[in-house]
Amino acid sequence: MRIVVGIKWVPNTQAVRFDPKTGTLIRAGVPSIVNPHDFPAIELALRLRDNYGGEVIAISMAPPGAIQGLEHVLGMGADKAVLLTDRKFAGADTLATSYVLAKGIEKISREIGPVDLAIFGHETIDSSTAHIGAQVASWLGWPYVYYVRDAKLVGDGVIRALRQTEKAVEEYDIKLPAVLATAIKALKPRPVRLSYKLRAKLEKPIIIWTNDDLGLDPRCTGLKGSPTIVANITWMPEVPRKKIVYKPKDPRDAARWILRQLFTDEAVAPFLRKALWGEE
Amino acid sequence: MSNSNVPSKFDVVVVGAGPAGSSAAYLLAKAGFKVLIVERGRGAGTKELYGGKIYAPPLREVWPNLDKEAPIHRWVTTERLSFVWKGRVTTLDFKLGRRVAFTTYLTEMAKWMADKAVEAGAVLVDEVRVDEIITEGGKVIGIRSGPDKLYADIVVDAEGVNRILLEKLGLAEKINPDTVALGVKEVINVGKKAIEERLLLTENEGMAWLLMGDITQGIPGGGFIYTMKDTIALGLVLHIGKAYEAAKSGALKDTVPMMLEKLRVHPYFSRIWRDADVLEYGAHMTIEGGLRYMPKKLYMNGLVVVGDAAGLLLNTGYTIRGVDFAVYSGKLAAEAIIKAFENGGPTEENLSLYEHMLKQSFVYKELVKHSGIVKMMEDPTFFTKLPAIVNGMMGKLFEADYEEPTVLEALLESFREEEMSLTRFLLKMFSVVSRL
Numbered sequence: 001m002r003i004v005v006g007i008k009w010v011p012n013t014q015a016v017r018f019d020p021k022t023g024t025l026i027r028a029g030v031p032s033i034v035n036p037h038d039f040p041a042i043e044l045a046l047r048l049r050d051n052y053g054g055e056v057i058a059i060s061m062a063p064p065g066a067i068q069g070l071e072h073v074l075g076m077g078a079d080k081a082v083l084l085t086d087r088k089f090a091g092a093d094t095l096a097t098s099y100v101l102a103k104g105i106e107k108i109s110r111e112i113g114p115v116d117l118a119i120f121g122h123e124t125i126d127s128s129t130a131h132i133g134a135q136v137a138s139w140l141g142w143p144y145v146y147y148v149r150d151a152k153l154v155g156d157g158v159i160r161a162l163r164q165t166e167k168a169v170e171e172y173d174i175k176l177p178a179v180l181a182t183a184i185k186a187l188k189p190r191p192v193r194l195s196y197k198l199r200a201k202l203e204k205p206i207i208i209w210t211n212d213d214l215g216l217d218p219r220c221t222g223l224k225g226s227p228t229i230v231a232n233i234t235w236m237p238e239v240p241r242k243k244i245v246y247k248p249k250d251p252r253d254a255a256r257w258i259l260r261q262l263f264t265d266e267a268v269a270p271f272l273r274k275a276l277w278g279e280e
Numbered sequence: 281m282s283n284s285n286v287p288s289k290f291d292v293v294v295v296g297a298g299p300a301g302s303s304a305a306y307l308l309a310k311a312g313f314k315v316l317i318v319e320r321g322r323g324a325g326t327k328e329l330y331g332g333k334i335y336a337p338p339l340r341e342v343w344p345n346l347d348k349e350a351p352i353h354r355w356v357t358t359e360r361l362s363f364v365w366k367g368r369v370t371t372l373d374f375k376l377g378r379r380v381a382f383t384t385y386l387t388e389m390a391k392w393m394a395d396k397a398v399e400a401g402a403v404l405v406d407e408v409r410v411d412e413i414i415t416e417g418g419k420v421i422g423i424r425s426g427p428d429k430l431y432a433d434i435v436v437d438a439e440g441v442n443r444i445l446l447e448k449l450g451l452a453e454k455i456n457p458d459t460v461a462l463g464v465k466e467v468i469n470v471g472k473k474a475i476e477e478r479l480l481l482t483e484n485e486g487m488a489w490l491l492m493g494d495i496t497q498g499i500p501g502g503g504f505i506y507t508m509k510d511t512i513a514l515g516l517v518l519h520i521g522k523a524y525e526a527a528k529s530g531a532l533k534d535t536v537p538m539m540l541e542k543l544r545v546h547p548y549f550s551r552i553w554r555d556a557d558v559l560e561y562g563a564h565m566t567i568e569g570g571l572r573y574m575p576k577k578l579y580m581n582g583l584v585v586v587g588d589a590a591g592l593l594l595n596t597g598y599t600i601r602g603v604d605f606a607v608y609s610g611k612l613a614a615e616a617i618i619k620a621f622e623n624g625g626p627t628e629e630n631l632s633l634y635e636h637m638l639k640q641s642f643v644y645k646e647l648v649k650h651s652g653i654v655k656m657m658e659d660p661t662f663f664t665k666l667p668a669i670v671n672g673m674m675g676k677l678f679e680a681d682y683e684e685p686t687v688l689e690a691l692l693e694s695f696r697e698e699e700m701s702l703t704r705f706l707l708k709m710f711s712v713v714s715r716l
Contacts, residue, residue, distance in 0.1 A: 068323075075407060192407040194318065194425040199286045201403055 001054035001153075001176075002113050004105050005045040006120040006132060007073055008035040009066035013125045018235060034069040038121035039189035040182035044151060045119050046077050046190065052153055054116075055079040057108060061089055061100050070206055075197035076190055079205065082108060086211040091223030094127075098135030100221055103214050105140065116176045117159065122147070122184045133181030143174040146181035290316040292617065293423055293432035294402075295410045295445065297324035299386070299603050300587025301438030302393035303342045303610030304617075309400035311618050316430070317397060318423065319406040324394030327440075328386035329465055329564035330603065331513035332506045333488040335381045338604040338642075342611050343396060351388040353508040354486025355379040358479070361598050363667035364493030364503075369548050370670050383486045383506045385467075385513070386603060393607075413437065413445050413583065420582030434582050434617055434626040438610065441565050441588040443575075451585065452575045458521035461501060461568045461595070464540050465515035467560040468553045472510045478552050479507060490598055493667030495543050497533060499523045500568075500658045502597060503543055505552070512553055516540055517595065519568055519658060536563075566602070567593040569654040571647050578638065579631040584613045592643055596650050597657040605643045612637045661700070661708050669694045669705075 012033045017026045045056045058073040060066050061084040070081035084104045092100070109115045118140075123130035130146075137144035145161040154160045154173060161180055163170040199205070211221065219225060244261075248254050263269050273279040292308050294301040297319035309315045321327035333356055340346050357379065362371040398404050412424040413435055422431035439445050441460065446452035470478075479487050491503035500519040505512060516539060526532040534542065544550060544558075566588075567573045573591030578584060586592075587606035594601045616634035620626045638644055656662050672694030676685050685693065695702050 072322075072407060191426070194405060194408045194428040194430060195286065197405045197408055198316070198403070198430075201405055202286055 001048060001052050001116045002057070002108075003045045003048055003054065004057050004059050004108060004115050004118045005038070005041050005073070005078070006101060006118065006136070007038050007042070007058050007060040007066070007069060008121075008124045008126075008132075009033075009060060009062040009069045010035045010124055010126040024233075032065060032069070034072055035121060035124045035126075037123055037125065037182075037184050040184070040186040041119040041121045041180075042073055042076060042078070043187040043189045044148070044180070044182055045117075047187070048117070048151065048153075049079075057082060057112070057115075059101060059104055059108070060084065061092070061097055061104070063090075064208075067206060071197070071200045072192060074200035074205065075192035077193065077196050080112070081206045083206055083208045084210075084214065085208060086214075086221075088211045088216075088218045089222050091226065092221065093226035093228035094129050094131035094135055095227060096221050096223075096225035098132050099139055099225065100214070100216065101132065102136045102139035103216055104209065105136070107209065107214060114177075116157075116178075118142070118177075118179045120179070120181045122181060130181070133179055137179035140177070140179065142177050142179050144179045144181070145172045145174060147183045148180045149183050149186040151180060287314075288429075289422070289431040290314045290403075291433050292316070292436060293318065293430060293434075294436040294438055295413075295423065296320075296438035296440055296587075296589075297394040297397075297404060297406070298328065298390055298438055298440055298587060298606065299393055300589075300592075300606035300610040300613075301436060302390065302397045303607045304436050304438065304586060304614045305397040305402040305610075306393070306400050307342065307611060307614035308617060309397055309402040311614070313617075315397070315402040316432070317394065317402055317404045318408050318410050318425065319394070319404060320409045322407050323391065324404065324406065325387040325390035328390050329463060329562045330386040330566075331384070331465055331467065331508065331515075332504060332600060333381045333383055334386075334389065335601060335604040337380065338608040338611075342607055343393075349392070351384055351392050352382040353384045354382065354481070354484055356381045356383060356488050357485040358481070358487040359599075360487060360489040360505075362489065362491045362493075363670045364491055364495050364546075364548075365667045365671035366494060367547070368671035368675055370667075370674050381488070383488065383508055383513075385508065389603070410439070410445060413449050415449070415582075418581060420580065432582075434584070434620075434631075436610075436613055436617075437583060437585045437589050438587045438606075439589050441567055441593075443589050446575060446585065446589060449583075451577060451580065451583075452589075456521070456572075457524055458519070459568050459572045460520050461566050462518045462520050462523065462536065462563060463515060463566045464518075464536055464563045465513055465561065466540060466544065466558050467508075468512045468514055468544075468556050469510065469559045470512045470553045470556045474556070475507050475510070475512065481507065488599075490600075491543075491549075492597060492663055493671075494664070495539070495546070496663075497526075497539060498531065498660070498664055499526055500660075500663050502663070504600075505549070511559065512556075514540075514544060514553070516543065517566065517600075520565075522658075537561075566595070567591060568595065568658070569651065571651050571654075574647075578635045579628065581628040581631070582626050584616065584631055584634050586610050586613045590638075592647070594647055594650055594654070595657070596653045597663070601646070605646075608641060608643050609638060612641060656709070659708070661705065665698050665700055665705070668698050669700070672697055 009032050011030045015030045049056045056078040058078045058081040120133035147163045148161045149164050150162045157176045158173050161172045291313040292315045294305045294317045297317045305315045305317045359374045410423045410425050414422050420435050443452045486507045489505040495503050499522050501517045503516050578590050586609040592605040620630035673690045676690035
């Protein structure tokens, strides 16, 4: 089975700070990482490959810095990686991104070998759209199941994807080729292995394709191919806090104290009364 | 998957891409050895915490273009040492006559050093933990990481202060909490202009400022302030053994983060970083007194030990040296290894040259020479009484309403207040120093 797994090289949003004066994100100097929600997808791809044979190809549309992230995935045991990189791809929304990824997957099918399965993470930590899996499936015309927690092959060319809802486990049998998107934290990713990482460093099994290789209409990629308009960004201003520390010996005093604080606070008390007793 | 084209043996495997490991790797790769560096962190330098002063001359012996190429923040032109006691601060301020050391964050510096090694031909594999140094018949033959084994003619152990591999190998004992300290550091976004205006520095000029006194609440150690390009590194170093005892006995009022918080909001120091945000905070273990942390042997058949793992760090209270020692030990290790291969291989006998060279070098001599002051700084007579007495005396001299005491009166009075006699103080100092 030839499995492609999608990787996004994202700024570590935990390290991104917000400039309250200008209302913009300060991304300078923020290190990038492999999108954490992609790891269950990588792990599922590797498990399927380990069980049924074949190969795992990591794919990413990103600037060349993403090679570091692809090396990480190769270090976990992926066999190859494909980096789709071109200035014409920059500024893409999910539509333009999924288009390039789908065309990349088609090129893999033509030149490396037919792709049976594409797996994506739930969403990315820097934009949280959860669009990519569905959109790639649409471009390719392949069936799509998301929130997948596990999968196995059943019969010829049919994969059974497991989803867990609050009350039931759902099983979907879908014909390959197909696209899956994993649920957040569905599978624990394996660590990087010395021998795999060494191979990644020495053999550099990373194929780089620019738009000269893909030959896409530049009106369909990058900023030009992105109909999404970010009309406005607002942010939650920091609330000045009173920072009162009350340290009674008896916790019951603490409970009484905090209730007194809440019920004597003009801003809070009406809401509390309404919530507790329906008082207006 | 097949690893058929990937070698299972290198000439040299270096464990750890810190200053010691990368300098050894750089010199060995330049000499034509096939070198692999294995690093636990995501990229070289990411597990470093130090942000402070580094002495340049030993580094220039490895990288002659250091001054031009390395991520140097500022050249230290002012050294300060402050005694802090109950709101009083006495500061020694020294303007250097020439530039010997610079400030930087070791995260940046270690990355630069590793990049140099890779440029010279070394292979760096990051995000991989080495679990074991493997031996066969008393000879080190390689490393193991998870299920993978990799063989080498020689392993350079640059694993750092936490010597898990050396402990497993029986070369180092389990860490004695009295030989290590906890370093905590904050990076404060003060801004280039404000740093220079508030600390009287010009472009590229930097300050190294060490603090001792009640900021560590009776625990041996001290504080530090280093100026970087746009930020200030502020932190504390605390003796772990003594801190643990104090916490257990209830003598310790605050947690370590609270201690650092109190230093940050200290009315005298806080004006330097007023209105500035804390960008980062972190902690790392460091060596308290170098010689005691040194393994009995720094080499065996197929292995040399460099950097922090070899105990090469000196903390005198007024200066901290570790990075230059580490780099220099890496350089000596590389030279010894090259010699050993010329003389038939990395046998125990041939590698003993490394320890011999290290013991002849300034690194070991510095550690021996200053071991007295390292001991002294752990003695409460000095690290708590000294700041109290100095500030007590200055208070008497300068806070007089009408009559000022003479200097001697002020000194004796402040000794009396701290229930210390001058003679006892001098005797104690002499006895601690002469014990060495």
